[in-house]
Amino acid sequence: MKRDYYEVLGVSKSASADDIKKAYRKIAKENHPDVKPGDKQAEERFKEATEAYAVLSDPDKKAKYDQYGHAGVDFNGQGGFGGGFGDFSDFADFGLGDIFEMFFGGGGMGGSSRRQGPVKGADLRYDLSLTLHEAAFGIQKEIEIPVSVICKECGGGGAAPGTKPTTCSECGGTGQVRATQRTPFGQIATTRTCSVCGGQGTIISSPCSKCSGRGKVKEIKHVQVNVPAGTEDGLSLRYGGYGEAGERGGPSGDLYVVLNVEKDDFFKRQGNDIYCEIPITFVQAALGDEIDVPTLHGDIKMKIPEGTQTSKVIRLKGMGVPYRRGGGNGDQHVRVIVTTPTKLTERQKELLREFGTITSENQQMGKKSLWDKVKDNVRDAIG
Template sequence: MAEKRDYYEVLGVGKDASDDDIKKSYRKLARQYHPDVNKAADAEQKFKEVKEAYDVLSDNQKRATYDRYGHVDPNQGFGGGGGGAGDFGGFGDIFDMFFGGGGGRRDPNAPQRGNDLQYTMTIEFKEAVFGKETDIQIPRTETCDTCSGSGAKPGTKPETCTICHGSGQQEVVQNTPFGRIVNRRACTNCSGTGKVIKEKCGTCHGAGKVKKQRKIHVRIPAGVDEGAQIRLSGEGESGVRGGPAGDLYIVIRVKSHEFFERDGDDIYCEVPLTFAQAALGDEIEIPTLTEKVKLKIPAGTQTGTYFRLKGKGVPRLRGYGQGDQHVKVTVVTPTKLSDEQKELLRQFSGTEGEATPQEHHETIFEKMKKAFRGE
């Protein structure tokens, strides 16, 4: 048999602890280890140990005897269970705290807010830039129109549960070696609602709610970006017992664009330049989100140079104005040159004639053509 631990050690107090200190420590540990609260395998044993220590140290005569003789005195009668069946060694206060004695209990018939819903919407790149309005179909739980949410057949109404008398809870009383324990749990007769439906609604079968497909009109604001959430208040599932409906959150996913890329309110694109355009300078036409604009390329422009088109970006979602468009130029090196062109290059004349760009740059031209067409 394992040797008993020192009672002061069990309660975590010193030998000079006051009665209040002992009581406070006991209540704390009793709450922690009570089997109805703590489901650990050793919780019940620890609870018994705490109870035994408190029974001794809370009694001045027993405490004095224990301080003198410890666990070995045959006349102490330690571990005898302390108070009678109706006295739980002060633990009744704690049980009231846990199981509702004098404390506030949730009204099972109180209004309850409906659940929020989430819907993921995928839109085109330019729809995110300029916004759009559309209708979506949302499956959601709504109040049954037939019974107005009562769950009862029209002409009837739910009745107060005769088991819990409308409280939604049942009390189970147990007499244990440690006293009288009162457990409270959801009433099994009414499932914690406090009401019993004898004649159920034929539409919702007593649930008070039905699943419906609801069409909802959605406005996507201009400038919305990937991952943004749009909250539609009251468009979630309906509340319970007259409670407010939840909200609908629309999560935005934006498709990528072949020519444009976005970073916040700014737009980025890449355009090709011939060797001659970069060396001699030129004026080229650039597609933007709304139109085509002229861009002047200075002579001697290097590949990778960025040019900014002010105000040609995305409308600012929160604020005024628009971002900018940043144009990166890539110089395409010719691969097919005549002997004359090669000689001219050797002489640094800066001309390349009608040479065809490399194949891997052809995709840049193709994307740019689609952007000009507004695709």
């Protein structure tokens, strides 16, 4: 003979739905197989309480049980509790969510505690453009961020001052509505967001006039961004708590400022080194000279050795980008390009022809000509 369901849960027939749920939770928590593995009596008590809760928590089944007793809600022969304790699919709609919530912190089928707990606000991203000079030597810039903050009028509750949100009667404050469907494999439980409260679990009858019940308002935050010297393209700076306001008392999100270094028309950067090209004249290349060269640190004098060839790279030590963590600077590499004179006068052409007649090919080339190299290779090949 089955025991009376009210007796199993230790409640009266006039007990409320919350009292029935609390009684079941207490018994389930004390007798769950994970708590008392191998204890057959505890397992039977758990099964008995689960069966009782399955009926008394469902208004239709409870009404039939109150009128007809066990005969009105007989589970046997319907794939119910006769199928063995391990078959959770048959009673997924009455209490397993509560069990998972008790044992796994709301991360299971119910999930209501996680949904109702504090939630951190969303993070924000801001792309800040910098010149090469700003990235190299650092700079402080003020940026403006439109962000959601807690409404000071209602304190984030969304209700007008002097009023409070009420628990949603449709979902009982959980924010979700559960529905069950009987199939040949047992009962299938599904949940959906409550359409009445939008998943919040509460109803605001008198919304705050300032935030229209949202609990948040938009405002512009001014943030001082400290760009460090030696900044690379794509570096991200994190500003904790400058993101969107959290939900239900949760902390604000973070702001990530992504630094984008613009390309420079003259300098090219690779790591902490700087590269550039400087044109020089044929005379400067042949006789040598000292010229002014732009650097990130200002113009400096650079010596061009006598007999400099085009595309020669001259290193200017320490004239590059400062290292972000200290320890000096990179270098600047100057590639000199020898330019060919154009629109010569007849006198200039005459002097160049004279220069050509008194200068050997090797002197003019500054090294062995290609034809000289070919002739040397042929001599070596034939011995």
